Amino acid sequence: MTEIDFSQQHQDYLRIEKAIRFLEDNFRSRPDLDQIAESVNLSRYHFARLFKRWAGITPVGFLQTLTLEYAKQKLAESKNLLDVSLDAGLSGPGRLHDLFVTLDAMTPGEFKRMGSGLRIRYGFAQSPFGECLLAATERGICFLGFVDKGNRPASLIQLKQTWPGSVFVEDPDHIRPTLSRIFDGRAGRDSEPFHLHVKGTNFQVNVWRALLAIPSGSLFSYQDIAKRAGRPSATRASANAIALNPVSFLIPCHRVITKSGRIHQYRWGTARKKAILAWEAAGPGRDHENV
Numbered sequence: 001m002t003e004i005d006f007s008q009q010h011q012d013y014l015r016i017e018k019a020i021r022f023l024e025d026n027f028r029s030r031p032d033l034d035q036i037a038e039s040v041n042l043s044r045y046h047f048a049r050l051f052k053r054w055a056g057i058t059p060v061g062f063l064q065t066l067t068l069e070y071a072k073q074k075l076a077e078s079k080n081l082l083d084v085s086l087d088a089g090l091s092g093p094g095r096l097h098d099l100f101v102t103l104d105a106m107t108p109g110e111f112k113r114m115g116s117g118l119r120i121r122y123g124f125a126q127s128p129f130g131e132c133l134l135a136a137t138e139r140g141i142c143f144l145g146f147v148d149k150g151n152r153p154a155s156l157i158q159l160k161q162t163w164p165g166s167v168f169v170e171d172p173d174h175i176r177p178t179l180s181r182i183f184d185g186r187a188g189r190d191s192e193p194f195h196l197h198v199k200g201t202n203f204q205v206n207v208w209r210a211l212l213a214i215p216s217g218s219l220f221s222y223q224d225i226a227k228r229a230g231r232p233s234a235t236r237a238s239a240n241a242i243a244l245n246p247v248s249f250l251i252p253c254h255r256v257i258t259k260s261g262r263i264h265q266y267r268w269g270t271a272r273k274k275a276i277l278a279w280e281a282a283g284p285g286r287d288h289e290n291v
Helices: 007-029 033-039 044-055 059-065 068-087 095-100 108-113 152-162 172-182 202-212 222-228 235-243 270-281
Strands: 101-105 119-127 130-137 140-146 167-170 194-198
Touching (some): 007 033, 007 119, 007 270, 033 059, 119 140, 130 152, 140 152, 172 194, 202 235, 222 235
């Protein structure tokens, strides 16, 4: 597979993120397109073109996907999907995603050793949502996180704290092709699945498996995930496990919002969470050549 250059998308995203932050801070005053464009030092025309190129939808369409009513509607739809799948004894409405992303948890003995002596290759690379840090063991991807404001040292600390005692080898040439596949919207489900190698308690792993069952374009509540993980009353514990998700995007913790429809609390920033949700809401019709 040809490796994709996300450099232009990466640069575009930095302005998109800034615009989203502006909207988060000023939504009560209902800024118009001119004001949003001015917040990123662009004209109305150039901002609209930039936004459409990156997200595949207009700024107005983007905002509509992030309204409270939209979120409530998607939650209601997801609730029905969840109930049907549970009643039928199925793994969930995202069964195809289960096949596309396989999750391999550490054994109790491996967990006790905390990854001691494990060889982990890692690298930094660009994505449509800013710079990423991706790491993998021989068994699969063990970490995928977004780099906040270019702070690579902090991201590397997160990785090493997740896998203490491991041997870390920087190998960007090994990492970039995998990252390219992850964010290539044209990649088909019949291609080689992504293998994940994660470390967590039984409950945390169950929560992460539940996240894999959320289809793209759907939103689940924290209560839904707790129910799907087998502990319907453990909403707070479920939220904590979601917050500790070690593999962003592939384990789609960004698709979980509050029961009231609020989109917040994301390990890598609410602006990025909203950007990913809107990007997914644009659907498969997006022109990925010109995102």
